[in-house]
Amino acid sequence: MTTLRTTVVVLLGASVLAASVQGASVPGASVPGASVLAASVQGASVPGASVLVASVLVASVPGASVPGASVPGASVLGRPLLYGPSTALQKTVEEFQCEVESSSKEVSILYQLFREGDRSKTLGFYTALSGEMANFPLFITASYEGYMVCVASVQNNTVIQPTVSERHHLRVVEVVVQSGSLEFYEGKPLSLRCNITKGNHVSYQWLVDGKPLPLSPLHNQTQELFLYRYCIDSGEYTCVATNQLNFTKVYSSRSTAKVIKVKELVSEPDLLFLVLKERDGTYFALVTCQSLKGTPPITFSLYSRSEFISTETVDERFARFSIPVVLDLHMGFLQCQAENGDRVVYGQWTAMHVVSVGGAVTMHYDADVGENFSIVGLRFYCSVERGTFPQYRWFLNGTVLEGRGDFYWVENQPERSILLLSVGRSSAGTYHCDVSNSFDGTTVISSEERYIDKEVLNHLPTMVVAVVFGCFLFLVTLVTTCCFIGLLYRECTLFSFSPLSRLCHSSLSFSLSLCLAFSSLPF
Structure with missing residues (x-):
């Protein structure tokens, strides 16, 4: 049954x-x-x-x-389709899309994006009704390199089994730009290089201070940029690397700006020194080593013939050293050395011999002549027989003349001092100069005095006037005599071509010229 x-x-x-x-x-x-x-x-x-x-x-x-x-x-849901770029630049945002084309009923579908073989970490998720597209904006990192899959499942329903898309391969391109050293010296080339860790078919462009580098035989627009010995090459350099993918998309990466400074090599240093007096009566020399060119910091060193004296690194183009000295004693020779790179330059040897002022002080002048042969200006010169550091002073009627005044100008030179003077009422008086050591005013030597006045300067001596007048009277007498003798000849033709007539004419012309010149002289 x-x-x-x-x-x-x-x-x-x-x-x-x-x-x-x-x-x-x-x-x-x-x-x-x-x-x-x-x-x-x-x-x-x-x-x-x-x-x-x-x-x-x-x-x-x-x-x-x-x-x-x-x-x-x-x-079971239909198999989802995953869309997205096959190549992406690192640290950029790319969009991936996923959809289920057919569904027998409108349901809410959860889309999840994974790396193939790793479901522990979701790259992105999106909820959409069946028939709608799911969008996944991703910030691309190097870890996304490889295959991706999209998983679709019906929300709140464990009966319907999830479905998985075909895998999609993503290649991550990274353009990383690095550059070399930040500074270098003239005469040595510097290489800046754009280094990329990934990517091919990359082109390069260099920017200086935000502007494209001008085309030049010295600058090759490739991955490596060579800079040469010119200070004008200093600036803020940036490299732009560009990668064209599939002939459709162009990715570029810009490096951080690198401030490149072309350092100027230091020039041969000059040695200067001044002598100063201590309170205890001793003397010392303040030695200065200085260069006209060079990018600080600069290391200056001071040497004597026999030994090293001192060294100093400064952020300027000069350094000072102090050494003791004895007056009127030759203490040998000194030399400065300078360095701000891998090259040392040497200055000239300078004798360290400080001589105190001494001997005779001489003063003389030159005159500037204006209209009518009158003196309008004077140049006084004052010098001393010996002395390494002489100090000059000018006096007018016992008053010191310094710098520049209404009618004078003092110009001090190492070998002498010059007083430029405008001749007038205010400049009349007695002039003289004195000399002392610049580091010690105990020894003072004075020149002879000289009285200056406009009338005195333009007054001719009596002897000169007497000689000029005597010559003038002699010539007048000579001409008169020649003319009187000529009257004795009655024939004009004979008179016109005789030697005596030519002598008379020449003497008369010379006398007239002399009279004109003499009448213009000031008295």
Whole structure:
């Protein structure tokens, strides 16, 4: 006897808790997407049965079969499609998209983006209704290199199995720019190089102070930039590396700005020194080593013939050293050395011999003549016979003349002092100069005095006037005599061509010229 025992529950979203059919068959039944823990149908037949969304927890139908059973709405989702760039530049934002093209019912789908083989970390997720596109904006890092997959699943429904897209390969391009040293000296080239860790078909451009580097035979617009010995090459350099991908997209990366300073090599130093007096009466020399060119810091060193004296590194183009001296004693020779790179330059040897002022002090002048041969200016010169550091002073009627005044100008030179004077009423008086050591005013030597006055300067001596007048009277007498003798000849023709007539004419012309010149002289 066949015993049919059936318990069937047909519900939307329900669970068939128990079903046991013995000896039955269910032709045409299909339960896609359902989870059947146990089912046994024996000898039973349920034609046309349909279960929409069911979870058969326990079903025991001995001897039963469920061929071709159908469970609509519980079908597996279609396979998602993943779109995105195949190559991306590191540290840029790229967008990937994923969609399920067909779905039997409008449901909420969760899209997740993973690296293939690593489901522990989600690269991005997006929720959309079936038929809508999911967007994944990603900030590209080097770890994204490789294959990606998109996983689609129905939200809040564990019955429908998730589906996975075909894998999509992403190549991450990194353009990293680095440059070399920041400074170098004239005469030595510097190489700046754009280094990229990844990428090919890269072109380069160099910017100086934000502007493209001008085309020049000295500057080659390639991955490596060579700078040469010119200070004008100093500036803020930036490299731009550009990578064109698939002939459609162009990626570029700009390096951080590098301030390049072309350092000027130090020039040969000059040695100067001054002598100063201590309170105890001793003397010392303040030696200065200085260079006209050179980028600080500069190391200056002072040497004598026999030994090293001192060294100093400064942020200027000069350095000072102090050494003791003895007056009127030759203390040898000194030399300055300078260095601000890998080259040392040497100055000239200078004798360290300080001589105190001594000997005679001489004063003389030159005159500047204006209109009518009158003297309008004077240049006084004052010098001393010996002395390394003489100090000059000018006096007018016992008053010191310093610097520049209304009618004078003092110009001191190492060998002498010059007083430029405008001749006038205010400049009249007695002049003289004195000389002393610049470091010690105990020894003072004076020149002779000289009285200066405009009338005196322009007054001719009596002897000169007498000689000029005597010559003039002599010539007048000579001309008169020649003319008187000429009158004795009555024939004009003979008179016109005689030697005596030519002498008379020449003497008369010379006398007239002399009279004109003499009359212009001031008296």
